[in-house]
Amino acid sequence: MAFDASLAKLQAEASCPLCLDHLRDPVTIDCGHNFCPSCIHQRWEGLQGTFPCPVCLHHCPDRSLKRNPQLCHMTEIVQQIPTMRRKRKSQEKLLCKKHRRVLVLFCEKDLQLLCAQCRVVSHHENHPLVPIEEAAANHRRMLRKHIGALTNHLEVAETVYKRQVANTSEVKRKMEKWREELDFECKELKCFLETERDEIENDLLIEENDVEEKLIENGWQISYHIFRRSNLLSEIEDKCLPTDLDLLTDIASIQNRYGNLETPAVLSCKLQKEFFTLPPHYLGLHKMIRMFQVELTLDPKTVHPDLNMSSDRRSVTYTTPDGFPKPQDLTSYPAVLSSEGIDAGRHFWAVKITGLGEYFLGVCKESFLRNNQISPSANNGYWEYQLLTRTCGTVPVGERMIGIFLDYDLGEVSFYNLNNRSYVYGIADTFTEKLMPYFSIASSSESLTISIIRV
Numbered sequence: 001m002a003f004d005a006s007l008a009k010l011q012a013e014a015s016c017p018l019c020l021d022h023l024r025d026p027v028t029i030d031c032g033h034n035f036c037p038s039c040i041h042q043r044w045e046g047l048q049g050t051f052p053c054p055v056c057l058h059h060c061p062d063r064s065l066k067r068n069p070q071l072c073h074m075t076e077i078v079q080q081i082p083t084m085r086r087k088r089k090s091q092e093k094l095l096c097k098k099h100r101r102v103l104v105l106f107c108e109k110d111l112q113l114l115c116a117q118c119r120v121v122s123h124h125e126n127h128p129l130v131p132i133e134e135a136a137a138n139h140r141r142m143l144r145k146h147i148g149a150l151t152n153h154l155e156v157a158e159t160v161y162k163r164q165v166a167n168t169s170e171v172k173r174k175m176e177k178w179r180e181e182l183d184f185e186c187k188e189l190k191c192f193l194e195t196e197r198d199e200i201e202n203d204l205l206i207e208e209n210d211v212e213e214k215l216i217e218n219g220w221q222i223s224y225h226i227f228r229r230s231n232l233l234s235e236i237e238d239k240c241l242p243t244d245l246d247l248l249t250d251i252a253s254i255q256n257r258y259g260n261l262e263t264p265a266v267l268s269c270k271l272q273k274e275f276f277t278l279p280p281h282y283l284g285l286h287k288m289i290r291m292f293q294v295e296l297t298l299d300p301k302t303v304h305p306d307l308n309m310s311s312d313r314r315s316v317t318y319t320t321p322d323g324f325p326k327p328q329d330l331t332s333y334p335a336v337l338s339s340e341g342i343d344a345g346r347h348f349w350a351v352k353i354t355g356l357g358e359y360f361l362g363v364c365k366e367s368f369l370r371n372n373q374i375s376p377s378a379n380n381g382y383w384e385y386q387l388l389t390r391t392c393g394t395v396p397v398g399e400r401m402i403g404i405f406l407d408y409d410l411g412e413v414s415f416y417n418l419n420n421r422s423y424v425y426g427i428a429d430t431f432t433e434k435l436m437p438y439f440s441i442a443s444s445s446e447s448l449t450i451s452i453i454r455v
Contacts, residue, residue: 014074016034017055018039018040018042023071023075029053029064030061030064031060033055057155096115099118105129105130106131106134109127110127114129181420184421288348292348294347294349297313298313298338299339302337303316304336306319307334318357334441334442335440337437337438338436338437342363343408346406348406349403350418350453353400354449355447357442359448359450360387361450362383362413363383363437364438365435366435368436384438385425406435408431412426413426414427
């Protein structure tokens with residue numbers, strides 16, 4: 001049995017993986033596997049660039065084939081190995097078990113080997129029967145096709161597996177990033193709460209001292225009032241004892257003092273309870289984005305001539321001015337408004353900044369750009385946050401993503417650094433008319449692009 005197994009392995013090594021027959025003039029490709037020249041040429045027919053090995057899928061850089069004379073000689077020897085056992089088993093396999101005659105036909109319907117007698121005396125009489133050599137050639141071609149299809153399926157499966165591995169790594173990377181963001185937000189929240197607690201404690205101490213001073217002063221007033229009442233009471237009691245003439249003398253003074261006495265009011269000790277609310281980003285920036293993010297597009301009617309707007313109206317790039325502003329320009333500042341206005345509710349939008357320079361983000365009244373050329377400020381209906389991107393040494397900083405949250409009803413505009421998901425700046429005011437998201441690039445900037453993005 002060991003000899004048969006070794007012989008079978010030797011026969012397999014001397015066989016072509018494509019045609020499954022003994023290697024004919026074998027050649028070796030770049031990965032070391034061996035094939036018949038005709039078989040590997042047929043497999044690589046029509047391919048360009050890289051040529052995969054049918055066995056290990058190694059990508060060979062070219063069609064170069066190395067003839068293997070030693071393997072060719074070994075294959076010839078393997079084909080000539082005579083063994084009685086092999087001959088006997090071969091003879092047994094070539095005989096029909098039923099009629100003990102040589103197998104010469106193959107039934108294509110039942111996929112069985114037949115002898116000549118099986119053709120006439122069995123149910124195969126009307127079945128498609130072909131000679132063994134022809135059937136073997138047909139099925140060998142079919143198996144080759146299967147090998148090609150399976151090879152392609154294997155390549156697809158390996159590609160899918162690689163994508164799955166990449167997806168797993170990406171999921172782990174995202175989870176780690178979210179853990180870092182959660183840790184950062186928790187630390188920031190803790191810092192905010194400690195600062196808020198210190199401020200409230202300081203306010204409570206000031207209020208306590210103020211109320212205590214007022215209570216002490218009110219106590220002195222009440223004590224002085226009691227003293228004056230006691231003196232007046234004693235004086236009235238003394239006046240009632242003398243004669244009528246003495247009683248009526250200076251009675252007017254006593255009546256006036258009695259009528260002018262007013263009891264001082266008791267000071268109210270009602271304290272103002274301190275409350276504080278967390279900024280919206282502490283309730284979850286991702287939740288805010290999911291609930292209130294809006295789609296914005298830029299208004300070409302308001303774009304400054306020094307800004308180039310993209311065809312999708314979602315980004316502008318600053319370019320060096322080549323002349324004076326046109327008379328129809330709405331403002332002398334390189335700015336643009338969104339097409340959508342806001343007059344109620346909560347809204348969130350985000351921008352990506354690429355390049356170097358100074359820029360301004362915020363909101364303004366709908367009428368702002370139609371006014372005279374004035375510097376933007378809250379007094380004339382413009383609420384902004386100024387930012388700057390610059391180089392760190394000789395290396396420019398990366399892309400910045402800024403989020404803007406507008407709560408129209410509360411009169412709040414908040415700015416967030418979306419790169420580390422942190423709160424940056426806030427503005428509070430009262431809004432009375434429609435507001436327009438505002439994007440501006442300072443003329444001192446080298447080259448800068450503001451793009452509206454969705455996060």
